Amino acid sequence: MKSTVETLSPTRVRLAIEVPFVELEPSLRKAYREIGQQVQVPGFRKGKIPAAVIDQRVGRGTVLNEAVQEAIPQNILAAVREHDLKTLGRPEVEITEFNDGDSLNFTAEVDVRPEITLPDPATIEVTVDELQIDDSEIDEQVKNLRERFATLKTVERAAQEGDYVQIDLNATVDGEDVPGGSASNISHEVGSKQLLSGLDEAVVGLAAGEDTSFTTQLVGGDFAGRDAEVAVTVRTVKEKELPELNDEFAQMASEFDTIEELRGDLRERVTRGKRVEQIYAARDKALEQMVAAAEVPAPEGIVREEVESRKQAMVDQLERIGASLEEYLAAEEKTEEQIDAELTEAATEGVKVQLLLDTLADAEDVQVSDDEFGHEIVHRAQRAGMAPQQYYDQLVRSGAAGAVFGDVRRGKALASVMERIKIKDSAGNEVTLDALRAENEAEHNHEH
Secondary structure: OEEEEEEEEOOEEEEEEEEOHHHHHHHHHHHHHHHHHHOOOOOOOOOOOOHHHHHHHHOHHHHHHHHHHHHHHHHHHHHHHHOOOOEEEEEEEEEEEOOOOOOEEEEEEEEEOOOOOOOOHHHOEEEEOOOOOOHHHHHHHHHHHHHHOOEEEEOOOOOOOOOEEEEEEEEEEOOEEEEEEEEEEEEEEOOOOOOOOOHHHHHOOOOOOOEEEEEEEOOOOOOOOOEEEEEEEEEEEEEEEOOOOOHHHHHHHOOOOOHHHHHHHHHHHHHHHHHHHHHHHHHHHHHHHHHHHHOOOOOHHHHHHHHHHHHHHHHHHHHHOOOOHHHHHHHHOOOHHHHHHHHHHHHHHHHHHHHHHHHHHHHOOOOOOHHHHHHHHHHHHHHHOOOHHHHHHHHHHHOOHHHHHHHHHHHHHHHHHHHHOEEEEOOOOEOOOHHHHHHHHHHHHHHO
16 A cells, blocks of 8 residues: 655645555455355355356445445555554545556545644633622522422412412313323412413412313324313412521521521532632633634534534434424524534534643643543443443443543643643632532542
8 A cells, every 4th residue: 555645734634545456355355255145146055155156246346346445444544554643533535546456546535633832831821700609699598498498388268379289180172181181189389380381370369179271272192282171170279388597497407506507508508619610710711722822723524523413412402302403493593504603613612622632631641540531431321320331331332432531531631731720810819729629529429
């Protein structure tokens, strides 16, 4: 095999590869063997069919094509090694010349990792918003805690918003029962709009034992889009009683003896969360500065692949909730071109950051231990709700284990950057990574 490399841009090269026919022979033999296993010719045992008979049956062209399809990736790999290229993504192949018995000539265009001059992280300075905590935020936390310890008490009055009612429902269309349209003794929070459209308005003002009916448009089933008449009977009305805000409540809802200690602990939690947010904001700004300073170019092919995968993930997510891309675009008042432009912008930035961190990881010879890789697999498996081994096997099958390994390595490179940059808040105070370390420590302990 002979190969030459032509640089098309800082992120793309074209390989011109020539493979003599004699080097194609192993691939050709393999093609005859595989096709021989698939075809049936009377008078010949499977896998024992002579090449001349296969040529007659399926055509020599088909066999050559199969051999070439196998030989191309192998020769691209050899050429990449020979020229010491750091390739990214899938190559675009074009066969320029190939006749039976002659050499195979083809080109392969592929994205490569650009040469990047890294800025010294110690020269990067970022400013984040000053940490401010309002009493109302603590009040909100206390309110949520009270809601969790609320009790329901039956009342002898008509239902109002915020009450819980036990109800029976029965839906009909033109006097005919809707399949699956009846339910008895279900609990519903009035005003939560969790069930049928129009139900909340119909129930307000009804006491236990009273009934009414209302019209609603059905969204699923055989009668989707039709108006249904729904009869609703209220069985009981309960009001939500919130516990009093006193030391007793603190003892019931937490490990603290007084409401003041409880509020103090909530303030600490909110502060910790905001400190971590500050560090994340600093991370984003630092990466932005470094990418700009290093003038990182974005390989078009990789950006295109990233946009396709992000868009596919978006469509899958919409389908899971029973919506389509068209409905999403209508709700967001956006065109598909606008969404594509947004995805392209985000993917371009994402790819540039990855390239920067890969270069940094190489420059600093960042290693990933089995332990660190395993920790990430456990973490992702938990998020996916799978057993770690099952998750890992799936990764290996789909060929994505290398990508996860790359993510861990980039994460380590990023952590080393964060240790060296200078972070200040808008009031001039120095921001440290202590909050993030504490959170990672807590997460680590939680997993073991």
